[in-house]
Amino acid sequence: RAKTDGRGIARVFVEEMERLVRERREMEVDLQTAWRDRQFFLVYQPIVEAESGRIAGFEALLRWRHPERGLVSPSDFIPVAEETGLILPLGAWVLTEACVAATAWPESLFVSVNLSPIQFRGAEAFRQVRSALESSGLAPSRLEVEITESTLLHEGPMVRATLEQFSEEGITVALDDFGTGYSSLGYLRTLSIGRIKVDRSFIEQVETSPQSLAIVRAIVGLARTLGLRCTAEGVETEGQRRLLTAEGCSHLQGYLLGRPGSAEEALRRARASAA
Ligand code: C2E
Ligand code: MG
Ligand code: MG
Ligand code: MG
Numbered sequence: 001r002a003k004t005d006g007r008g009i010a011r012v013f014v015e016e017m018e019r020l021v022r023e024r025r026e027m028e029v030d031l032q033t034a035w036r037d038r039q040f041f042l043v044y045q046p047i048v049e050a051e052s053g054r055i056a057g058f059e060a061l062l063r064w065r066h067p068e069r070g071l072v073s074p075s076d077f078i079p080v081a082e083e084t085g086l087i088l089p090l091g092a093w094v095l096t097e098a099c100v101a102a103t104a105w106p107e108s109l110f111v112s113v114n115l116s117p118i119q120f121r122g123a124e125a126f127r128q129v130r131s132a133l134e135s136s137g138l139a140p141s142r143l144e145v146e147i148t149e150s151t152l153l154h155e156g157p158m159v160r161a162t163l164e165q166f167s168e169e170g171i172t173v174a175l176d177d178f179g180t181g182y183s184s185l186g187y188l189r190t191l192s193i194g195r196i197k198v199d200r201s202f203i204e205q206v207e208t209s210p211q212s213l214a215i216v217r218a219i220v221g222l223a224r225t226l227g228l229r230c231t232a233e234g235v236e237t238e239g240q241r242r243l244l245t246a247e248g249c250s251h252l253q254g255y256l257l258g259r260p261g262s263a264e265e266a267l268r269r270a271r272a273s274a275a
Contacts, residue, residue, distance in 0.1 A: 024080070027076075027077065027080050028080060028084055030066065031077060031080060031081055031084065031086055032084075032086070034064055034066070035086060035089065035090065039064055039065050039066065039067070040062060040063065040064050040090065040093070041063050041065070042060045042061065042062060042063065042094065042097050042098060042101070042263065043060075043061050043063055043260035043261060043262060044058035044059065044060055044061070044101065044111075044260060044261060044262075044263065044265070044266035045058060045059050045061060045253060045258060045259065045260040045261075046058055046253070046257055046258040046266075046269060046273075047059060047112065047231055047251050047252070047253045047257075048251065048252050048253070048257045048258075049250070049251060050241075050244065050245040050249055050250055050251060050252050051245065051250075054273050054274075055109065055269060055270060055273035055274075056108075056109065056110065056251055057109050057110035057111060057112060057142075057144065058102075058105075058109070058110075058111055058112070058266050058270070059111075059112040059113075059114075059146070059253065059260075060094060060097070060098035060101070060111055060112065060113050060114075061074065061114075061260050062074050062078070062090075062094055062114075064077055078116065082116055082117075082118050085118070087116045087118050087119065088118065088119065088124060091115065091116055091118075091119045091128060092128040092131070092132070094113060094114075095113055095128050095129060095131075095132035096131070096132040096135055096136060098111045098113050098132075099111065099132045099133060099135075099136035099138040099143065100135075100136045100138075101263045101266065101267075102136075102138055102142055102143075103136055103137060103138050104267055105266070105267065105270040105271075106270055106271065106274040107139075107142070108274065109142070109270055109274070110141075110142045110143065110144050110172070111138075111142065111143060111144070112143075112144040112145070112146055112174060113143070113144070113145055113146065114145075114146045114176065115145050115146065115147055115151070116151075117147075117148075117150055117151040117154055120147075120151055120158060120159050120162060121158075122158075123158070123162065125145075125162050126162050126165055126166070129143070129145065129166065129171065139170075140169045140170040140171050141170040141171075143171050143172070144171070144172040144173070144174050144194075144195065145166060145171060145172075145173055145174065146174045146175075146176040146197065147163075147173060147174070147175065147176060148175075148176050148177050148181060149175070149177070149178075149180075149181025149182055149184075149187070150181060152184075152187055152191070153181065153182060160190075160191060163191055163192045163193070164192050166192065167192035167194065172194035172195055172229075173191075173192055173193050173194055173195070174193070174194065174195035174196070174197055174231070175187070175188075175193050175195070175196050175197065176197045177197065177199045177233075178196045178197055178198055178199055178219060179198060179199045179201075179202055179215060179219060180199045180201065185222070188222070188226055188228070189226075193228060194228060194229060195228055195229040195230065195231060195251075196219060196222075196223045196228055196229075196230050196231070197230075197231045197232075197233050197253075198216060198219050198220070198230065198231070198232050198233060198249070199233060199234075200233045200234025200254075202215050202216050202219075203216070203232050203233060203234045203235055203240055203244070203254070204234060204236075206240055206243060206244070207237070207239050207240060207243060213243075216232070216244070216247065216249075217247055220244075220247045220248055220249045221248075223249075223250075224248055229250045229251060230249050230250050230251065231249075231250070231251040231252065231253050232244045232249050232251070232252050232253065232254070233253050233254065234253070234254045234255075235252045235253065235254030235255075235256050235257060236254050236255050236256050237256060238256065240254075240256070241256060241257075
């Protein structure tokens with residue numbers, strides 16, 4: 001009896017594994033097709049100056065419109081693109097596309113682009129950034145690059161050198177999803193970081209959890225003391241906005257300030273905010 005049950009469970013397990021492998025394989029094939037057929041596009045989410053409420057810049061966010069499955073989340077397909085190496089040409093395309101879009105905005109606005117750890121292997125990230133700036137003609141001071149703590153953790157001395165080169169050129173490096181990784185504070189002291197982005201998980205609970213508030217307060221205070229800009233991610237309520245502004249957080253991003261929108265919408269918003 002028990003034996004049959006055991007076999008039954010094993011069979012279900014094997015079938016489940018086979019299904020996952022099949023889905024994964026399909027995603028890899030679909031991503032190749034998507035790249036060939038240009039199914040990717042960018043949306044832009046405003047990053048707002050907390051005090052004035054004016055738009056300071058936009059974060060470029062990648063979207064994939066699958067012909068049958070519709071919109072696929074970057075959290076689902078970027079890990080696969082990283083494993084297959086597609087993230088290299090895709091990441092280069094994102095950089096150029098975003099820089100070109102930003103050249104149409106008022107000059108005081110920046111564009112922020114997410115970089116994958118894979119782009120930091122070799123000198124790829126630096127080459128790609130340089131080529132995007134050259135072909136678009138965007139001033140380096142109007143570009144920000146967002147990296148996560150995993151980029152700092154797993155990649156060697158190359159990352160440090162690349163970040164230094166970025167900041168020498170006037171490109172701001174932002175540490176994304178801050179507080180969710182290892183958060184070694186040493187990074188902030190020894191690396192060329194210009195901005196901290198406080199992860200949405202802390203902002204979500206900042207009004208209800210004293211622990212989250214304490215953490216946000218500490219991060220915002222640290223940023224101020226070190227002279228770094230600080231963006232709160234995922235601001236959804238008026239209460240969060242008030243609180244974060246009172247705490248001295250310099251920038252806000254989230255559905256309350258604006259959802260990600262098309263390049264045309266970003267241009268409209270940018271012009272309206274500058275006027
Ligand atoms: P991220 O860089 O931390 O981007 C912020 C994510 O939070 C975005 O999700 C954005 O749409 C979402 N968000 C913004 N405001 C709010 C809010 O008020 N409430 C809630 N619930 N969510 C909010 P998205 O666009 O799905 O992107 C997910 C992640 O995928 C990004 O997280 C980033 O890590 C990655 N990603 C997106 N585009 C690229 C890209 O071009 N290259 C790379 N390497 N990664 C990318
Ligand atoms: Mg980001
Ligand atoms: Mg983020
Ligand atoms: Mg995040």
